[in-house]
Amino acid sequence: MKAKLVVNIITWALLGLGFIVSGISSANAETFIVTNRNDSGPGSLREALSLANNNGETETDYITFNLPGNTVADKTITILSALPQVNTPVIIDASTQPGDLLSANGAKVIIEAAGPFFNIDGTLAYRSDCFFVSDGGSIFELYGVIIRNFKSRETFNKLSSGDAVFADDAAVRMVIGAPGKGNVFYNNGGAIEAQGITNYIIQSNFIGLREDGVQFGDKIQIGIALTPEKNCLIGGDNPDEGNVGFGDFDFGNIYAGINLVIKNNIFNANQKFQRSTPAEALIKDQHFQVSIFANLPTNPPNSSEIELSGNTFGCGLQVSKCTGIKMSISGNYFGTSADQTSKLPVYTAAIDINQTTGAILIGGADVQHGNIFTGGVAAPGIKATIQAAASDKIELSHNSFFCNEKPAFSYTDKGPGQKPLEAQIASVTANSVNGQSKPDARVELFYTDVDCTGCEPKAFLGTVTANNSGAWQYIGNIKPGYGILAGATLDQVSSEFTNIVIYADQISIKNAGCATGGSISGVTIVNADNFEWVNETGAVVGNHPDLSNVPAGRYRLLAKQTFCTTYSPYFKIENIPPLTVVNGSGTVFNEQCGEKNGHIEGIKVADGTEPYTYTWSANANQIPGSSPDLNNISAGTYQLIVSDAGGCSLSPLTYIVQNETTNISPPVTKELVNCNGTVTIEVQHPVSGYVYRLYDSPMGEFPLQQNADGRFALPAGSNGTYYVVQALGTCESLRSAGLITGVTAQKLTIPNTITPNGDGINDTWTISGLENFPNALVQIFNRYGAKVFESIGPAHLFDGTSKGKPLPAGVYYFVISLSKGCDLLSGDITILK
Template sequence: MILGNAYKSEGAIFTVSTQADAGTGSLREAITLSNNNGNSETDFIYFNLPGSQATDKTITLNSSLPQITTSLIIDGSSQPGATLSVNGAKIILQAAGPFTDAVTGTVLSRTDCFFVQSGAAVFEMYGMIIRNFYSVKPDGRFSTGTGVFADDAGNRLVIGSPGKGNVLYDNGAGLEVQGISDCVIKSNLIGIKENGLDFESNPQIGVGIAPGVSCEFGGETIGEGNIGFGSFSFGNLYDNILLKLRNNIFNANSIYKRTSNSEAMIKTYQFQVYVFSQLQPNINHPPIVLIDHNTLGCNLTVAKCNGIDLNINSNTFGTSPDHSTLLPIYNSAISIKQTNGRMLIGGTTNDLGNVFTNVISSAGTLDSHAVVETSESSAIELSHNSFYCNENSPFLYLDKGPGDKPVNTSITAITASSVTGIAKTSARIELFYADINCTGCQPQKFISSIVAGPDGKWIYNGALQPGYGVLATATLGGISSEFTDTKIYLGNVQIHDATCDNNGAISGINVANATQVQWLNEQDQVVGINLDLKSVPAGKYRLKTQQFQCTNYSPIFTINVGASLGINEAGITITDDQCDQQTGSIKNIIGTGGTLPYIYLWQNSSGQVIGNQVDLVHLGQGNYTLILTDADGCRVIKKTYSVANKDAVLTPPIINNIIACSSPVTIRVTNPVVATSYRLYKNLTDLNYIQENSSGIFNVDVQQNNTFYITQLVNSCESARIAVTVTVGGTPIRISNTFTPNGDGINDNWEIAGIENFPNAMVELYNRYGARVFDSKNYGGQFDGRSNGKDLPVGTYYYIIKLGTGCNIVSGSLTIIR
């Protein structure tokens, strides 16, 4: 290794002479020596590896190189011999695999090639092929590994120049740069292999750059441009930053082509060029972004850049510069989101205009997109651009409906020698011939500019090429209108599946600038001429809009066959009736399929309508039929359900045996139940009852001892028969002549045995002075020696008991002892 004043505080040259990972003459030693050499001057690392083959010029690393902390220029083009890439690289630097911890063996969080740290005021790299620096995500994609990672490293970063560019591929990212004042990146292949044709096999971040003051990605000439595959991110942009993207090829190879595998990755991972800011800039010193003379096979998004000064001109989107090769772009070529400032897409001449072609919609989506689309942004001007053969509208304000656009214009008439229309006063009108070889709705070729008059009307006079449609756009105050192509707005579309033969429908679509609309079926037959398509069978349909020679089509909508109407009986509950009380029910039926809301109709076995709700209640025994109809009225299903009648086990009544003095006798149920009735039978097996009532009180003529039977009855249910014995004559009751109401629980109440058989008996008790101290009808042992809540004195009292009609009055004395 040549050490040019290696240990002095001035620049030195360190020459790498071995492929070894470490040791004398290695790249690792050269970086270490440069770091030790101080930072007052910029050091150089040159290469002089023996041999002429690519393998002779390959250095394989097993662990991270030392971080670069001093100003350093690494120049692989200094290697003697032939180049190894189309852009002049001569040294291959590769990782053996993801770097691991020397002790634990676990994969490190980062596997970087060159990590440029603070202290390195200058870092430049030329002629290097850097590959295989990555860690691996679970989905197999590369991550957290970078060819060059520069973090607030200093004042100047230069990666590549014409004739000695770098090649970076199969890394987690090509370049990650932030906080560098002056960043220059030229003539590199990023995500593209050495021959400039082959794509890396794993998707990566091409670059992620957050410039400090200025960044030039590409340059004034084609040779200074970079060729990249992947996503390219530029931000955070703030005050006075100057960003230039010039003469680059994004997501195509050096001959503007792609492979099927690279095409699939672009679509799957949505590669894009992304310019963004999340800071509020000083509007007096806005960031300036110049994007020109690039070829883009992907979307360009500008987001959250308030106060930006943006110029996008002389680029080709979706094709090679000579228009011979198509590079499909999915959904949109330019998306401007939440951005304000001054934004010019195109310029004052055709040379400054951009070309947009081959922008296609993603299959299976109804999301609205445009070739150039904007939302939540302002001050966007389009001029002299060329659009052709795109599936989406050329320009749309996505967040504004048909009546909310900031500027509008329309064409009112076209003749062979004139075009007239209306816009706002003093608006600049640009006219274009439409792309008649494709849609007829894209403004492909600029015709002329005119200015609207005081009344907003404008006219172009001049011969028009026959067979071409004409489209217009208006610009006023640096804000452009959408073009006058027909617009189809799908934000509120609703599809009604066909539940009957011809009741499918599509509604909610709005259109603008269309003089005619037609709905077409799969055979391109016209099946509707209004915005809402109605009364069609299941199938595929699309809306065709026309204005002059402009014909536009919506995506294809599918009207499916609606789900068949049915009944989910998993949770149905059928409750049988009991005793013919109409307590049965059918509940929890759930309709399925068809179109909501459902109509329910219940019929009994005679065909009478008895209900129109989901649940049917108050049912007796029988068969009940549900007729379920959906909202379309064309699908009907019938289902019959049976409700049985079940006898309940009724509690038999309680009746006391009776001792009567004479006839008639009253038999009384002692536990009557409301809403039931009772029957009196002469014997246990009689089919015919003697009496029936709801009170449970029967008066019967009894001349001799007899037994009767009583039942409880609830509609058709009847309890077991309970016997009651009626005894006529004899000693009816037995009366105690003493009792001791002293609260000891023994003989505390006056007992009259057999009194319960005389429910109408009247018991009266008098003291010796003839004052009544107690009386009771239907006595049940209530007398406890108290009157009006107070204990009666000890002594003799006299009772009179009237048992009832036909019975003798019973009297005697009662002694209270305490």
């Protein structure tokens, strides 16, 4: 039986964290020794894990190593399939392996995957982890192991489904690495992913780096992704306790009341504070960060305390959605090694704080607690080295900023005049600095980084306090050749520094046209006393905040104060494409028959500056209106001038409208109507919109008559041939020839008395001319309306009788209908006796 290790109480003080964790007391702990490199079988790692799992959950077992041989191959275990999940308290310590170290941080055994793992049915496993700590693994510690090549799938070149250590709601305590027996994790999907763990200690590991701590792994991997529940220590008080890692390091969904310490680590550089060329390209492309984020309630029951100190950041730190936290960020180096001999460009904001409340102190009570910020690159979207939005109580103190491409500190969600606190410098002399802030504000003064931009607060000068009116004064010798910047703090809220800030959120760019140059306006500049706009050749083209009347090109603003020049990005003014008429557009519709119904339409204009103006003219006379279409026009020559809002005009465009004739059908006339003294010619079915003309010759120039209803009356006796046409404007149909001949009608002579007494004189009512109307109807009525006579044609004459009987003397009334189409003739006739 193997020797039993009795663990009564394990007490571990986490390097100033102030908490103590008790282990599980048992008399049944076992030590399982790995004695060969086999994937399975007696003496294998797989067997040791299985034996530990089967030994119960009330004790903490140990797995140690005693592999024969001393070469790298002798101490490399190749895993062919998923190892048993760890569901019991266990400490895996490869530092027990005899022989030489395999890594610079004390690892002695290599565990590598032969390839992705597969399910029993032959399909690719979703995960390919080395150690999967599950329910029951209340204690998990790992020392002195090199774990590599555990990965299942690759997405966008990022390994995402295989970890060196993966834990899910399992351990009360997880310890990964220690000084002298750190671990090495590279070319895995991730190094450590864990959630639901009460206490973490992660120390002395190489993450994303090879065994020498200098060379980088071949594949991108997740560095650390943890959900701290209570206590979490990443690194420690001593440099050899710090981790060296490359990749993303996420501390997310943190619980209220946690204690998170991140100390003396190197992020996104090797242990020599360097990056290889491929590593530099990766971090520039992937924007690796250290992220601390949560989604805590508005008023969490317990405040979370977070400390970041003594770290080297070759990347940015992001803090988001952390409610009610107390965070200290002090003594760190962003963008450089501690001795400032190695440069590690940061391609994001060095610190980016979003939607976070509580109190964040960046720096400390003296220069030793301040942070160093350098090497910040002006990547798109980055507005400051430290930038904050929707957050409160951010305090900066005793930090040093130099050689960054963006301002030191900015509240990015607030524009000029909206900042929570302002600091101003009114004057600087050889022995004093005066300025203004809020009453009782603490004001820190700095010399600027004249060796770089001259615009950042690099070297701490001193601290003063504003009086009751907010005025402050520093008395002391001021070094010549340096600019001075100030930053104020009141109630744990710091202002931005008094460096120049250029706000371009409201910028307005107008492109250059044919008649006017372009312009740039809407840029707001604070803390600058003179300005220069320069083009790409460096030539000065303006000296005011707004730039006007310049040709197309790229321009940027140089805002200046003492020893400081701040550059805006380049803004581009383009040439407005010249005003043109779209090829093939514009159609001329000719006038028809002189009716003033011609029009020009469909002219399309492109480019230039809208709105467009259209000016039409004919014979040098301007036509009212400003439309691209011209309607209801006569034949003629028209000119159009198109101009735009930028004052550009096209050369006159000429359009010719002609008068066109239209084929019109000749009219059809009705039967000739011969009435009392007139002959009527009438067109069948006259058409609205046309007129009808009567001519007396086939080539006559002037019509005898013209009307719209097609009825023409000629006087009786008008003999001849007449022609009728249908006309529209100046267009006429063919003339209908020979329609009317021999117009011989004469006016009737109607006597008004007869004397039917048999004397042969005036005995009958004789109507002269009635013989020309053979179908004329003659009717006579007495005064009572009774018809007493009726005759068709002139054959029968009224003789004063009705039905053979003489009519009494008196007045009678006649009605004569000559023919269809003629008006009725009426009157009276008197019979005399």
